[in-house]
Amino acid sequence: MHAEAVAGVVDRVVARYRRDPANMVQILREIQEVCDWISPEAIDRLQTTLGVPRTKIEGVAGFYSFFYTAPRGKYRVLFSDNITDRMLGNRALMERLCNSLWVERGKVSEDGLVSVGKTACTGMCDQGPALLVNNLAIAGLTAERIDRIAELICDKVPLGDWPAEFFKVQDNIRRVDILLSADFQPGAALLAARARAPDEGLMASNMRSWREGLPSGIGGPVAVLDEIKRANLRGRGGAGFITGLKWEACRNAPLKTGQRRIVVCNADEGEPGTFKDRVLLAKYADLVVEGMTVAAYAVGATQGFVYLRGEYRYLLDHLNAVLARRRREKLLGENILGIPGADFDIEIHVGAGAYVCGEESALIESLEGKRGTPRNRPPFPVTNGYLDQPTIVNNVETFAAAAMIALKGGDWYAGIGTKHSAGTKILSVSGDCERPGLYEYPFGVSVRHVLADCGAKDPQAVQVSGPSGICVAEAEFDRIIGFEDIPTAGAFTVFDKRRDMFEVARNYVHFFQHESCGFCTPCRVGTSLLKNLMDKLHYGAGSPYDFSEIEKLNQLLQSMSHCGLGHTACNPVLDTIAKFRPAYEKRMNQQDFTPAFDLDRALAAARQMTGRDDAAAHLSSEHGGAT
Numbered sequence: 001m002h003a004e005a006v007a008g009v010v011d012r013v014v015a016r017y018r019r020d021p022a023n024m025v026q027i028l029r030e031i032q033e034v035c036d037w038i039s040p041e042a043i044d045r046l047q048t049t050l051g052v053p054r055t056k057i058e059g060v061a062g063f064y065s066f067f068y069t070a071p072r073g074k075y076r077v078l079f080s081d082n083i084t085d086r087m088l089g090n091r092a093l094m095e096r097l098c099n100s101l102w103v104e105r106g107k108v109s110e111d112g113l114v115s116v117g118k119t120a121c122t123g124m125c126d127q128g129p130a131l132l133v134n135n136l137a138i139a140g141l142t143a144e145r146i147d148r149i150a151e152l153i154c155d156k157v158p159l160g161d162w163p164a165e166f167f168k169v170q171d172n173i174r175r176v177d178i179l180l181s182a183d184f185q186p187g188a189a190l191l192a193a194r195a196r197a198p199d200e201g202l203m204a205s206n207m208r209s210w211r212e213g214l215p216s217g218i219g220g221p222v223a224v225l226d227e228i229k230r231a232n233l234r235g236r237g238g239a240g241f242i243t244g245l246k247w248e249a250c251r252n253a254p255l256k257t258g259q260r261r262i263v264v265c266n267a268d269e270g271e272p273g274t275f276k277d278r279v280l281l282a283k284y285a286d287l288v289v290e291g292m293t294v295a296a297y298a299v300g301a302t303q304g305f306v307y308l309r310g311e312y313r314y315l316l317d318h319l320n321a322v323l324a325r326r327r328r329e330k331l332l333g334e335n336i337l338g339i340p341g342a343d344f345d346i347e348i349h350v351g352a353g354a355y356v357c358g359e360e361s362a363l364i365e366s367l368e369g370k371r372g373t374p375r376n377r378p379p380f381p382v383t384n385g386y387l388d389q390p391t392i393v394n395n396v397e398t399f400a401a402a403a404m405i406a407l408k409g410g411d412w413y414a415g416i417g418t419k420h421s422a423g424t425k426i427l428s429v430s431g432d433c434e435r436p437g438l439y440e441y442p443f444g445v446s447v448r449h450v451l452a453d454c455g456a457k458d459p460q461a462v463q464v465s466g467p468s469g470i471c472v473a474e475a476e477f478d479r480i481i482g483f484e485d486i487p488t489a490g491a492f493t494v495f496d497k498r499r500d501m502f503e504v505a506r507n508y509v510h511f512f513q514h515e516s517c518g519f520c521t522p523c524r525v526g527t528s529l530l531k532n533l534m535d536k537l538h539y540g541a542g543s544p545y546d547f548s549e550i551e552k553l554n555q556l557l558q559s560m561s562h563c564g565l566g567h568t569a570c571n572p573v574l575d576t577i578a579k580f581r582p583a584y585e586k587r588m589n590q591q592d593f594t595p596a597f598d599l600d601r602a603l604a605a606a607r608q609m610t611g612r613d614d615a616a617a618h619l620s621s622e623h624g625g626a627t
Contacts, residue, residue, distance in 0.1 A: 009034045010031060025349065028060065033134075037069065075115075077114065077117070077153075082121040085125075090128065101153060126172045177442065178424055179287070190294065226410070231244075238489035240487050255389075264307060265307065270355040273428060273491030275428045276438055301344060308348055359563055362563070417482070426490055439453060459477075459494050467511055506534040509573060522560035523566030533549055537584065538587065550570065
């Protein structure tokens with residue numbers, strides 16, 4: 001596009017977002033969707049229209065992996081490269097597409113039409129292999145589908161004219177309980193919450209009191225909050241913090257002049273192997289949004305955000321339609337259900353490819369239009385969150401549960417599950433099993449029970465809660481899912497005895513290294529060193545020395561990293577060393593320290609380009625080449 005056309009696009013997008021730099025991520029996303037990349041001309045225009053330094057704009061654009069400040073083609077194809085996609089043959093399919101399009105992996109084609117690369121996880125682990133084309137998901141890849149995609153790209157067919165079945169995503173709901181079986185009527189939970197107030201006059205008074213940061217009487221919001229606390233609901237994003245305490249802290253946080261309280265739904269489920277939030281938003285969006293509205297009612301919030309991961313961009317129109325309908329039905333907006341002062345509305349912000357934004361303070365930074373760097377804490381978001389205002393951030397599943405609690409009561413919910421883990425948990429089951437998909441169980445279900453239900457044959461391990469979670473070996477299959485034993489954000493990835501658990505851990509280590517935000521040196525450097533050590537073992541140059549180095553790195557990352565990504569980066573390695581040590585020992589080809597760099601291996605690309613692989617094209621160890 002020429003400069004004048006780019007300027008027109010920028011002006012339209014900036015105007016739609018009220019010329020507010022806090023919407024920088026959304027502005028950049030929409031500009032790229034029209035222009036295919038974020039050009040220097042676009043950045044120049046943004047600098048003028050937003051009054052923001054160029055360095056800040058470039059800094060934000062450079063942080064997110066889905067933003068491009070250099071041309072990447074009209075068709076930008078990214079193959080999901082998590083461990084389940086690899087198990088399903090994604091590499092061969094990627095090579096097939098690259099060969100068909102005459103493009104090198106990670107590069108742009110010579111005609112500038114297409115680029116093919118990889119991304120960490122698309123949230124399609126139950127129906128992989130999968131890819132994104134211009135951030136729209138295509139799952140269930142086969143050789144035939146890859147060939148058809150190549151034809152469509154070569155023929156320059158617009159994405160809107162591609163076969164609709166390419167973009168169909170299955171829900172794969174296998175087992176239901178109180179959430180996934182809910183016959184939920186929009187507004188039901190809000191009506192139940194209203195019924196807990198003595199009268200509408202007191203409820204309206206309560207709403208004004210919460211917004212103004214003043215004490216209020218009993219009933220209404222207080223009663224709803226009491227039900228959430230009585231239910232013993234804990235966050236479903238992985239950390240398991242008690243939801244009622246978080247909401248109460250936000251409600252009691254003082255407001256400065258002009259401030260308001262904020263409710264944020266964290267739908268940035270970037271943990272490889274997790275896809276439950278995808279289905280909840282696709283099929284149960286009313287339940288989730290109603291849970292957010294219940295939370296707003298309980299804490300006195302007037303503004304809400306859904307932070308939708310970039311890989312779920314295809315859900316944006318659907319979610320906006322749900323919000324629009326709820327506004328028409330007086331379930332969002334001003335005077336909800338006719339209650340004076342019950343004002344609450346929601347905006348959707350789409351991420352741009354940054355795993356670290358699943359951490360609540362990094363997510364808030366991104367909402368504010370910045371790089372998604374985790375904040376120092378304290379202060380915590382409940383007192384100083386979005387734009388320094390009291391903010392609660394909860395997972396999609398947490399809000400869905402909150403709606404059901406508002407509807408049926410805290411005692412009902414607390415009676416499900418175990419003493420220490422109330423309610424149900426939705427598991428995203430994938431990997432070596434006959435029936436991948438979503439399984440909802442009351443807390444307390446054993447790993448063995450889930451394996452039987454999903455049709456896992458001859459399993460040797462389950463990775464629970466993704467790379468940052470725990471690897472459960474066969475001898476531990478009677479352990480239970482619950483905060484008192486194995487807490488989880490939802491991932492449940494099965495590996496049978498064909499799988500090399502070293503390579504599983506190596507894939508996870510590569511993931512952490514790629515997703516490190518780079519803010520703190522221990523994580524930025526430590527994850528790279530850990531990746532190099534695992535690659536060294538992979539290539540057969542490992543020695544006992546490397547085991548001690550991994551232990552040192554773990555101590556460094558756990559004690560010095562800025563956020564949870566660095567703290568858990570060594571988990572997959574330490575777990576698999578402890579439980580699958582033979583997978584490592586067979587790679588211990590050296591007894592003494594051996595350098596990781598192998599000059600002969602480094603020259604492999606040159607041999608490939610020249611078409612030579614004879615003995616004379618290799619460096620022999622006696623000449624000092626291979627080390």
